[in-house]
Amino acid sequence: MSDATLPGGWRGTLPLLAWRAATGLAAPLLPLWLARRARRGKEDPARLGERRGEGADRPPGPLLWLHGASVGESQSALPLIEALAASRPALRFLVTTGTVTAARLLAERLPPSLAPRVQHRFAPLDVPAHVERFLDGWRPDAAVFIESEIWPNLILAAAGRGVPMALVNARLSAGSARGWGRVPSVARRLFGAFRLVIAQTEDDAARLRALGAEGAEAWGNLKFAARPLPAPEAALAALRGAIGPRPVLLAASTHPGEEAQVAEAHALLAERLPELLTILAPRHPERGPALARELDALPLALRSRGELPGADTALYVADTLGELGLLYRLAGAALIGGSLVPHGGQNPLEAARLGCPVLLGPHTANFTAIVDRMIEAGAALRVAGPAALAEAAAGVLTHPERARAMTSAAARIAADAGALPERMAAAIETLLPAPSGTGRDQEKEA
Numbered sequence: 019m020s021d022a023t024l025p026g027g028w029r030g031t032l033p034l035l036a037w038r039a040a041t042g043l044a045a046p047l048l049p050l051w052l053a054r055r056a057r058r059g060k061e062d063p064a065r066l067g068e069r070r071g072e073g074a075d076r077p078p079g080p081l082l083w084l085h086g087a088s089v090g091e092s093q094s095a096l097p098l099i100e101a102l103a104a105s106r107p108a109l110r111f112l113v114t115t116g117t118v119t120a121a122r123l124l125a126e127r128l129p130p131s132l133a134p135r136v137q138h139r140f141a142p143l144d145v146p147a148h149v150e151r152f153l154d155g156w157r158p159d160a161a162v163f164i165e166s167e168i169w170p171n172l173i174l175a176a177a178g179r180g181v182p183m184a185l186v187n188a189r190l191s192a193g194s195a196r197g198w199g200r201v202p203s204v205a206r207r208l209f210g211a212f213r214l215v216i217a218q219t220e221d222d223a224a225r226l227r228a229l230g231a232e233g234a235e236a237w238g239n240l241k242f243a244a245r246p247l248p249a250p251e252a253a254l255a256a257l258r259g260a261i262g263p264r265p266v267l268l269a270a271s272t273h274p275g276e277e278a279q280v281a282e283a284h285a286l287l288a289e290r291l292p293e294l295l296t297i298l299a300p301r302h303p304e305r306g307p308a309l310a311r312e313l314d315a316l317p318l319a320l321r322s323r324g325e326l327p328g329a330d331t332a333l334y335v336a337d338t339l340g341e342l343g344l345l346y347r348l349a350g351a352a353l354i355g356g357s358l359v360p361h362g363g364q365n366p367l368e369a370a371r372l373g374c375p376v377l378l379g380p381h382t383a384n385f386t387a388i389v390d391r392m393i394e395a396g397a398a399l400r401v402a403g404p405a406a407l408a409e410a411a412a413g414v415l416t417h418p419e420r421a422r423a424m425t426s427a428a429a430r431i432a433a434d435a436g437a438l439p440e441r442m443a444a445a446i447e448t449l450l451p452a453p454s455g456t457g458r459d460q461e462k463e464a
Contacts, residue, residue, distance in 0.1 A: 031203050033201050034204055034207065037170050042145060042146050042147070045147065045148070048069075048143060048145065049066075052066050053066075059118065060117070061118065062118055062121070062140070068139045068140040068141075068142070069140055069142060069143050070143070070145075070148045071142040071149060071150070071151030071154075073139060074139075074152070074154075075137065076155065076156050079108050080106070080108060080159045080450055081109075081110050081111070081156065081157070081158050081159050082109055082110070082112070082450065083112045083113075083114065083158035083161045084112070084113050084161075084162045084164065085113075085114045085141060085163050085164065086113070086114075086115055086164040086167065087115065087120075087167045088116060088117045089117065089120045089123055090365070091115075091187075092120040092123070092124050092164075093120075093124075094187055094244065095164055095240075097240065097243050097244055098162075098186070098240060098439050099111055099113075099132065099136065100129065100439065101439040101440045101442070102446065102447070103132055103135060105443055105444075106450070111136045111137070112136075112137050112138075112158060113136060113138050113139075114139050114141040115138070116167075121138055121140065122339070123339070123340050125138065127248060141172075146171050146175070149171045149172050149175045150175060153175055153176060153179060158176075159451055160182045160450050161182070161184070162183070162184045162446060163184070163185050164186055164187050165187050165188060166188065170204070174207065174208070174211065176211075182449035182450075183211060183213060184214035184216070184445070184446055185214070185215045185216070186214070186442055187240040188215055188216060188217040188218065188222055188223075188231075188234070189218045189219070189222045190217075190222050190226055190229075192221075192225070195225040195229065202230075205230050206229070206230035207230070208230070209226060209231040210230040210231065214448075214449065215234040216234070216236075216442060217235065217237070218236065218239045219239075219386070219387050238435060239387075239388065242365075242432065243437075243439050245371075246371040246372055247342050247346065247372065249347055254344055254347060257326065260328070261295060261327060261348060264293045265294050266294075266297060266348055266349045266350050267283075267284070267294065267296045267297070267352075268296075268297045268299065268345050268349035268351070268352040268353070269296065269297065269299065269353045269355060270342055270345065270354060270355050270364070270368075270369065271301040271355035271356060271364040272298060272299065272300050272301060273300075273301055273356050273359055274305070275359040276355055276356075276379075277298050277300070277309055277312070278313070279404045279407070280296060280298060280404075280407070281315075281316060281333060283404040283411065284316070284332060284333065286405060286408035287411055288332070290416075291412065291415060291416070294332075294415075295331060295332070296333050296334070297333075297335075297345055297349065298334070298335050298336065299337075299341070299342060299345055301355055303337040303338055303339055304337070306320055306322050307320070307322075309335050309337070310335055316333050317332045318332065318333045319333075320335050321334065321336045321337055321341075322338055343372065346369050346374040347373075349369075349374050350374075350414065350415045351375045351415055351421070352375070352376060353377045353411075354366045354369065354377070354379075356384070357378045357380065358380075358381070358403075359381060361384075362382065362384035363378065363379070363382040363383070363384050363389070364385075365385060366389060366392060367388065370392075370425065370432050373425045374425070375399075375414045375420075375425055375428075376392065376397065376398040377398065377399050377401050377411065378401070379400075379402065392427075395427040395430070396423060397430075397431055399424075
């Protein structure tokens with residue numbers, strides 16, 4: 019393929035040409051990298067071909083492709099898929115992700131009524147031949163990229179084929195914007211390839227507009243419109259029976275450096291609440307055994323070993339995947355992880371939707387807008403360090419009326435985000451063929 023016909027207009031943009039050449043040259047080495055990731059559980063060994071763009075099974079009719087890098091993005095897609103499916107009964111969906119965990123949780127949480135209309139594949143690596151094979155096989159009628167997953171070969175190849183694309187729930191930090199600003203021609207090619215750009219905040223939208231996404235607007239965060247996290251009834255009953263009437267403090271989606279602070283807070287709080295059980299749910303469950311060794315000064319049980327908390331258990335390490343819905347239903351208060359250390363915090367509305375009072379550390383840059391609303395409305399409390407965490411948790415766990423006021427305020431904020439999927443779905447529909455159309459697959463065969 020000559021420079022003049024490269025997808026999306028590569029000619030004259032040397033960084034993009036360099037990326038295209040580099041990824042093509044790296045392609046022979048990538049199977050070794052994928053095999054290594056598979057040995058570490060980061061890839062599905064039976065599905066490595068999908069990373070090369072193989073395994074297409076395009077259904078007839080209109081097909082919408084949605085791509086999200088990991089768990090958060092793919093879960094954000096669920097309410098959007100539901101809204102689109104309700105509006106367009108003939109529409110089929112291809113969802114691509116980059117992680118095994120995202121694939122598993124998508125399969126678990128996809129409503130059974132939608133499952134026949136949704137296919138999942140692992141995203142192709144950003145290698146020209148892999149991308150072309152993927153697009154040849156699936157021929158999507160439109161594509162939706164969620165949050166900030168920008169792969170040059172993939173985006174420009176789709177644009178070169180005339181696939182209408184949207185970037186939704188988009189976010190771009192000030193640091194990332196500065197990085198893109200160093201290669202403005204590249205940024206304009208990539209961000210300008212999207213016909214529709216919907217950002218989480220006005221700051222995100224302004225940065226995107228400056229980089230070439232001229233029509234970017236700020237509508238809010240899809241993560242705040244997600245359904246309540248599920249909890250299997252049998253697992254919930256078993257854990258509730260093991261805990262009994264004990265007060266429960268949950269530290270959800272914690273990062274390194276937080277668990278030790280929570281253990282210290284537990285020791286302080288246990289002086290006032292001797293029956294206290296503190297549950298630690300690390301963001302990366304594989305850290306569970308190491309945490310058990312680090313915190314072995316306190317009586318501890320590990321969920322990955324099939325253990326339930328006993329009467330003398332002080333810390334319960336819930337080192338499993340996809341169980342936050344279970345844990346939020348059991349806790350009297352939850353510290354949202356990633357906020358006691360400079361990570362930026364996790365989604366506080368997951369707890370709020372399940373009636374669990376929210377405690378937040380000082381580092382919440384990932385969710386500034388919603389956290390500010392929650393603090394102002396009395397729907398969450400700020401803490402800074404173990405002593406403040408212990409004090410705030412004590413206030414919530416020992417004053418039911420305070421807990422109810424917090425959860426009621428949080429529920430009102432969560433409800434405000436409920437209409438976003440329908441609004442976003444209506445915008446995405448403008449990229450698709452008219453309902454009476456046949457979609458790219460049948461059009462191509464005609």
